[in-house]
Amino acid sequence: MASVAASSGVEVASSAKGTTSTSVAYVGVAADRTGVLYATVKPDTAAWGSVAGWTQVVDTPGGAAEAVASDTGPTRLGVWIRELDGSETGSVTVTATGADCMVAAMDAVTSAVLPLDLEVVVGSDSVHGSAYSATAGAWTSPLEAGDLLLIARSSDSDGVGAKSAPALAQSGATFDTIAYNNNRLNSSNSDCCVATWSTTVLTGTADPPTFAHALASQSCGALAIVRLREPSTIPTGVLAAVLPAAAAEATGAVSGAGVLAAGLPAAVAAGAGVVTAGGALEVSLPAVTAAASGAVGTDGALAASLPAVVAALAGAGAVRGALAGALPAATAQATGGVLAAGDLAAVLPAAVVALAGTAEAPGLEPGTLTASGRPPAVLAAGGTTSTLTSDGRP
Numbered sequence: 001m002a003s004v005a006a007s008s009g010v011e012v013a014s015s016a017k018g019t020t021s022t023s024v025a026y027v028g029v030a031a032d033r034t035g036v037l038y039a040t041v042k043p044d045t046a047a048w049g050s051v052a053g054w055t056q057v058v059d060t061p062g063g064a065a066e067a068v069a070s071d072t073g074p075t076r077l078g079v080w081i082r083e084l085d086g087s088e089t090g091s092v093t094v095t096a097t098g099a100d101c102m103v104a105a106m107d108a109v110t111s112a113v114l115p116l117d118l119e120v121v122v123g124s125d126s127v128h129g130s131a132y133s134a135t136a137g138a139w140t141s142p143l144e145a146g147d148l149l150l151i152a153r154s155s156d157s158d159g160v161g162a163k164s165a166p167a168l169a170q171s172g173a174t175f176d177t178i179a180y181n182n183n184r185l186n187s188s189n190s191d192c193c194v195a196t197w198s199t200t201v202l203t204g205t206a207d208p209p210t211f212a213h214a215l216a217s218q219s220c221g222a223l224a225i226v227r228l229r230e231p232s233t234i235p236t237g238v239l240a241a242v243l244p245a246a247a248a249e250a251t252g253a254v255s256g257a258g259v260l261a262a263g264l265p266a267a268v269a270a271g272a273g274v275v276t277a278g279g280a281l282e283v284s285l286p287a288v289t290a291a292a293s294g295a296v297g298t299d300g301a302l303a304a305s306l307p308a309v310v311a312a313l314a315g316a317g318a319v320r321g322a323l324a325g326a327l328p329a330a331t332a333q334a335t336g337g338v339l340a341a342g343d344l345a346a347v348l349p350a351a352v353v354a355l356a357g358t359a360e361a362p363g364l365e366p367g368t369l370t371a372s373g374r375p376p377a378v379l380a381a382g383g384t385t386s387t388l389t390s391d392g393r394p
Contacts, residue, residue, distance in 0.1 A: 002111040002148040002228045004198045005033065007181035014158040014185035017103050021095040022186070028108025031086035034116055036079065036226070038182065039104040040154035040194040041096045044074035044222075049095035054080035062124030062134070062222025063156050068100060071157035071191050072128060077222040079152060083114055101192040105182035107150065109228060116228040121209065123223040128156065132163070133212040134223035143173055143204025148228040151178075151211055154221035155193035158185040161216020166197050169212075172205035193219070 006028025017023075022039065029035075037054055044061035058079035066072045078094070094104050109116070121136035132153065143149075151168065166178045182196040197211075211223055 001146045001200070002034075002109055002116055002230055003200070004107050004148075004150075004179065004181055005030075005110040006108040007196070008105040008107075008184060010180060010183040011185050012160060014160055014187040014191070016188045017184070017186040019101060019188050020097070020099045021093055022102040022104050023091040023093045024104040024106050024184075025091045026088045027106050028110075029084055029086060029088045030108070030110075031084065032111075032114055033084045034109040034111065034114065034228070035082045035084050035088070036107040036109060036150060037082070037092060037094070037104060038106070038152045038194050038196055039078045039080075039094045039102065040075050040186075040192045040221070041078070041099045042073055042075045042101040042156065042190055042192045043068045043098075044076045046076055046096040046099040048076075048078050049097065051080050051092060051094055054082045054092070056080045057118060057226065058120055058122065058152070058224040060122040060124075060222050060224060062126070062154060063220045064126050064128040066128065066156075068190050071159065071217075071219070073156050073190060075154040075156050075192060075221045077122075077152060077154040077194070077224055079120070079150075079224055079226060081118070084108065100189045101186055102188075103184045103186035103192050103194050105184045105194050105196060107181060107196065107198070109148065109150075111228075111230050113230045115231075117231055118229075119227045121225050121227075123211075125153075125220045125223065128218055128220045130215050130218050131212065132215055132220065133210065135208055135210040136223055136225055138208045139206040139227070142206040143170075143201045143227065144229065145201055145203060146230070147201040147204065149175070149199050149201065150226040150228065151197040151199070152224045152226070153195055153211070155195065155219040156191070156221055157217060157219040158187050158191035158193050159215070159217030159219060160185060162214075163195055164214045164216075166211070166213040168199060168209055170205060170209040171207040172203070173207065173209075174202040176200040176202055 008024060008027055024037065026035070035054075037051065039048075041048070044063065048056065048059060056078060058077060061074060061076045063074040064072070065074060068074075076096075092104070092106070094102065096102060119140060121139060123134040123136035125132050125134040134153070149168070151166075163180070163183060166180065168175050168178060176199050178197050178199045180195075180197055183193065184195075185191075185193050209225055211225065
């Protein structure tokens with residue numbers, strides 16, 4: 001789960017930080033972290049310059065439609081991200097044309113997986129007052145438990161008073177404690193500020209979020225909420241038991257040590273070339289699995305529940321080359337063998353007797369018909385002559 005590892009911090013005093021450019025020092029630099037850069041520029045008509053090595057994900061105006069003056073006037077909020085490799089040093093410079101005041105801050109986000117999935121919603125508080133409140137647009141997809149939300153706002157004032165009691169409201173959603181990460185104040189020219197918070201989603205929906213907090217001095221400005229989510233992954237070569245068969249095929253493995261998880265469809269076993277531990281066929285798997293794997297059951301025997309096509313493809317009937325009595329006649333024909341010692345089970349039709357060249361039961365003499373009334377053609381096909389039975393059948 002992603003979390004904020006380091007931030008520029010909350011300032012308690014304002015200082016000059018630039019007009020058409022401003023710099024912020026790298027924080028929390030380490031390989032496989034995500035840097036998040038925030039900046040406010042005033043007025044809202046200013047245009048950002050490019051920030052080398054960073055990707056901009058937010059550029060939104062906000063605030064009251066007032067003349068630009070000390071602690072008043074509309075602002076513009078920008079957010080950039082970058083995957084850190086651990087070699088970053090010094091600071092990052094942000095520029096803008098047509099700017100009167102600029103200020104920036106940074107977070108370093110740690111996570112188990114990169115890149116992080118990202119979505120942004122924006123809004124604005126257009127009332128210059130002592131309480132900030134802005135509602136952003138709805139999320140494209142619902143928030144999920146564990147999502148990290150980075151909340152940023154621009155401000156038209158460098159007021160040093162606390163931004164207290166932050167609250168995030170979203171219908172049907174709940175959030176963990178909101179952390180106050182950054183409050184960077186610039187006293188240059190008409191003054192400005194950028195402030196950020198973070199929280200983790202406990203339960204989520206896609207409804208529009210509203211962010212609010214109290215102010216010790218009046219201000220207003222733009223709002224952006226950045227949602228960061230770790231992508232789902234499957235450990236290399238291992239199939240999670242709850243995943244469908246398609247996942248097993250994609251990973252090239254079925255379960256630990258190459259053994260098929262019993263709950264997975266037969267297609268996985270066929271694709272993997274392994275059915276169960278020790279090379280035996282799981283009885284519950286369809287026949288196509290046995291055929292594909294080249295084995296029918298434990299020690300080469302046919303599992304009784306599998307259809308006859310498996311026996312035919314395998315080139316063997318059942319244990320010791322015998323045909324299981326429940327299998328249809330087509331199997332006996334295809335395999336070229338019927339039962340142990342070449343005998344045919346009484347349940348098989350006469351056509352099989354003819355093809356096999358034997359009578360129906362182990363003790364029956366050639367040239368004799370049984371009480372079941374098999375026609376002469378059956379025995380003739382086997383190379384014998386027929387006689388009538390005691391019940392008068394030909």
